Amino acid sequence: FFVPGDIFQLLPTQGTMVVPVDALILKGHCLCNEALLTGESVPQIKQAIDFDGELLDDDRMCLDGEGRHRMSTLFAGTDMLSIPSGSNDTTTKSQDFVQCLALKTGTYSSKGKLLNAIKRNSHVDEISKTLANKDSIRVIGALGLCGVLSCASIFVRGTSHVAKVAPFRRVVQ
Numbered sequence: 056f057f058v059p060g061d062i063f064q065l066l067p068t069q070g071t072m073v074v075p076v077d078a079l080i081l082k083g084h085c086l087c088n089e090a091l092l093t094g095e096s097v098p099q100i101k102q103a104i105d106f107d108g109e110l111l112d113d114d115r116m117c118l119d120g121e122g123r124h125r126m127s128t129l130f131a132g133t134d135m136l137s138i139p140s141g142s143n144d145t146t147t148k149s150q151d152f153v154q155c156l157a158l159k160t161g162t163y164s165s166k167g168k169l170l171n172a173i174k175r176n177s178h179v180d181e182i183s184k185t186l187a188n189k190d191s192i193r194v195i196g197a198l199g200l201c202g203v204l205s206c207a208s209i210f211v212r213g214t215s216h217v218a219k220v221a222p223f224r225r226v227v228q
Contacts, residue, residue: 056155057075057076057134057161058157058160059157059158059159059160059162060156060157061113061156061157062081062154062156062157063153063154063155063157064152064153064155064184065085065135065138065152066138066151066152067137067151067152071088071134071136072135073132073133074087074129074130074131074132074133074134074135075172075221075228076131076157076158076159076160076164077128077129077130077131077157077158077159077160077165078128078129078158079104079124079128079129079156079158080101080103080104080127080128080129080130080149080153080154081103081104081139081154081155081156081157081160082103082152082153082154082160083102083103083152083153083154084100084101084103084138084139084153084154085100085101085129085135085136085137085138085139086098086099086100086101086135086136086137086138086139087099087101087129087130087133087135087136088133088134088136089130089133090133090134090168091132091133091134091166091169091190092130092132092165092169096098096161098136098203099126100126101111101126101127101129101153102126102127103127103130104124104127107163119216128158129153129155130165130166131164131165131166132160132164132165132166132169133155133190136153138151138153140182144226163224192197208224216226
């Protein structure tokens with residue numbers, strides 16, 4: 056289990072790996088599927104944050120996981136598909152892991168917020184309430200009465216000048 060502020064490494068696995076917490080990538084890069092949160096089926100490339108560029112923009116660094124730092128943020132519950140190996144160049148060291156800083160865990164993470172929103176907005180008990188049942192019966196009764204009256208009107212002959220229609224045709228109508 057991680058707590059905010061922990062630094063940890065994600066190593067490549069055979070298949071997909073679920074990201075355990077919301078985390079900031081400090082070193083490395085990976086490919087993540089965020090369909091759980093965004094519904095987007097195209098995997099996203101995640102790369103390490105550029106601290107030098109951040110410090111040049113502003114005297115103090117303000118992390119924004121939803122905006123400009125989204126490409127450096129892993130979200131809890133998303134699938135990490137792969138960690139590409141380092142380049143084949145002998146001058147650079149191969150890096151087969153992603154080093155991360157835990158930002159948010161549990162119900163404070165992006166997955167936790169999503170689950171709380173679903174739990175809070177569920178309407179499971181609404182169907183079994185007595186008032187809803189009475190209203191449903193009234194609507195069904197009114198629609199049934201309208202159906203019976205429209206069927207009966209086919210067979211009632213008025214005094215107006217209407218062309219004679221065979222009974223079989225009226226039933227089909």
